[in-house]
Amino acid sequence: xxxxxxxxxxxxxxxxxxxxxxxxxxxxxxxxxxxxxxxxxxxxxxxxxxxxxxxxxxxxxxxxxxxxxxxxxxxxxxxxxxxxxxxxxxxxxxxxxxxxxxxxxxxxxxxxxxxxxxxxxxxxxxxxxxxxxxxxxxxxxxxxxxxxxxxxxxxxxxxxxxxxxxxxxxxxxxxxxxxxxxxxxxxxxxxxxxxxxxxxxxxxxxxxxxxxxxxxxxxxxxxxxxxxxxxxxxxxxxxxxxxxxxxxxxxxxxxxxxxxxxxxxxxxxxxxxxxxxxxxxxxxxxxxxxxxxxxxxxxxxxxxxxxxxxxx
Numbered sequence: 297x298x299x300x301x302x303x304x305x306x307x308x309x310x311x312x313x314x315x316x317x318x319x320x321x322x323x324x325x326x327x328x329x330x331x332x333x334x335x336x337x338x339x340x341x342x343x344x345x346x347x348x349x350x351x352x353x354x355x356x357x358x359x360x361x362x363x364x365x366x367x368x369x370x371x372x373x374x375x376x377x378x379x380x381x382x383x384x385x386x387x388x389x390x391x392x393x394x395x396x397x398x399x400x401x402x403x404x405x406x407x408x409x410x411x412x413x414x415x416x417x418x419x420x421x422x423x424x425x426x427x428x429x430x431x432x433x434x435x436x437x438x439x440x441x442x443x444x445x446x447x448x449x450x451x452x453x454x455x456x457x458x459x460x461x462x463x464x465x466x467x468x469x470x471x472x473x474x475x476x477x478x479x480x481x482x483x484x485x486x487x488x489x490x491x492x493x494x495x496x497x498x499x500x501x502x503x504x505x506x507x508x509x510x511x512x513x514x515x516x517x518x519x520x521x522x523x524x525x526x527x528x529x530x531x532x533x534x535x536x537x538x539x540x541x542x543x544x545x546x547x548x549x550x551x552x553x554x555x556x557x558x559x560x561x562x563x564x565x566x567x568x569x570x571x572x573x574x575x576x577x578x579x580x581x582x583x584x585x586x587x588x589x590x591x592x593x594x595x596x597x598x599x600x601x602x603x604x605x606x607x608x
Contacts, residue, residue, distance in 0.1 A: 297477055300376040300396070302327040302362075304343045307466045308382035311403050312345060314470030315380065316352055321477065323354055325374045329385050330358045362386050371395050378477060381435065382469065393435050398480055400435040402442070403473055405465045407431060407449055409495040412440035417465065418458050419498035421523035424515075427451050428461060430469045432476045434487050441495075443487030446476045457525040503528040510555035510606050514546035514573035532605045537583050539605065544577035546570075559601040564591035568605060 301312050301323055315321050326349040334341040342350075349356050355374075359367050368391060371379075379400035381388065393400045406416035408431040413419075420428045429449035436442040448468050452461060479485045506528040508517060521530045521541055531540045532555075552558055552569025559566050567574040581587040582597070594600075 297321045297481060298324045298375060298377045299380050299477070300325045300327065300371065300374050300378070301345075301349075301380050301382070302384040302388075303345045303380075303382040304329045304385045305383050306344045307405065307462060307469075308345050308384075308403075309348055310466045310470040311380070311382045311473050312348055314474050316354075318474050321474065323349075323352075324376060325355045325357060325370070327357045327359070327362070327384070330360055362392060363389055368392070368395070377481075379435075380473065380477075382473075387439075388435065390437050393437070401445060401476070401480075402433050402435045402440070403469050404431045404433060404440055405462070405469075406498070407447055408433060408440060408444060409490040409492065411496055411498040413498040414500040415498045417461050418501060418523040419496075420452060421456060421458065421461065422519050424519060425452055428465060430465055430472055432472060441490060443489050445480065445485050445487055446472060448472045455522075457522045459526050501528060506530045508532045508541060508606065510569065511571040514548060514570040514575045517570055517575045518544065518546045533607060534582075534600060534603060534605050539583070540581040540587070541575075541577050542579040542581060542587055544575055544579070546573055547576050548573040550574045553604070555605045555607070557600050557603050557605060559594055559598065561594065561598070564594055566590050566594060566600075 297320060299315055299321055301315060303312060315323050326345060328343045328345040331340040331342050333339065346356055357370055371392065376396040378398050379396050381400060382403040388400060406420065407429040411419045427449050429447055431444055432446045433444050434442045450464055450468060506524050508520065508530050521544060524530050525542065529540055531538050533539065547567060550567055552567060552574050554569050554571055556569040557566060565576060567576055578590055579587055580593045
């Protein structure tokens with residue numbers, strides 16, 4: 297099988313590696329986003345997918361937009377049986393989708409039709425889903441609307457963060473992808489249309505989404521902190537400074553006014569009032585300082601006791 301792989305971030309790495317390792321699959325080309333400035337020096341940095349492709353001496357193509365005759369000519373030159381897309385970062389036009397012999401397929405980090413869109417992993421945690429998974433779908437012109445080829449589900453634990461769930465899903469994507477490609481070639485798969493009545497949408501996340509609203513319940517606060525770790529992170533305001541809440545857990549049996557901080561100096565514990573129950577942070581970070589556990593934070597900033605967070 298001749299495969300052109302399209303992907304960019306870390307999530308796509310296990311899928312590309314699984315294709316590289318499969319004896320019956322040849323990755324004839326890799327398309328990824330152009331190198332972007334990153335880090336303090338703002339130096340151009342290749343995407344994780346490009347770095348992996350280069351380690352295996354695979355041809356890499358990095359168009360700014362996946363359109364135009366130059367792009368189509370390169371794809372035709374590779375003569376792909378499949379386009380495999382995993383978190384590439386661009387919408388594919390129909391002329392690109394239709395070019396491979398067996399079409400273009402997508403590796404999506406949810407159990408479609410639930411959580412179409414840009415941030416399915418975070419959405420699953422935010423909404424308290426008990427499971428997530430990988431869906432391999434036939435791509436069409438819509439946004440994650442194509443027929444389903446295969447699925448694999450995993451449970452979401454009460455401790456899962458955006459990072460941990462990302463890693464679990466990425467790990468199961470590779471084997472499922474290779475299995476699905478083989479089943480397509482062998483005629484073992486009948487694409488199943490998605491049930492539009494069950495469709496939900498996970499919009500793109502921006503940094504301001506990380507601002508905590510203490511009138512939400514402790515359970516909702518906990519989900520937001522976990523879903524948005526490591527990016528964009530969650531934060532509030534204290535004493536005209538940004539205070540990041542990196543980790544913690546809900547305490548449902550204790551109630552305080554929303555945003556109010558109560559410290560137990562004997563136990564080095566902190567509670568923050570919410571709309572229902574309280575939230576106990578375990579790792580915090582004040583702007584311009586390193587992240588601290590609760591004990592170190594209380595030792596350094598005991599004056600937070602009795603403050604109300606979220607007020608500029």
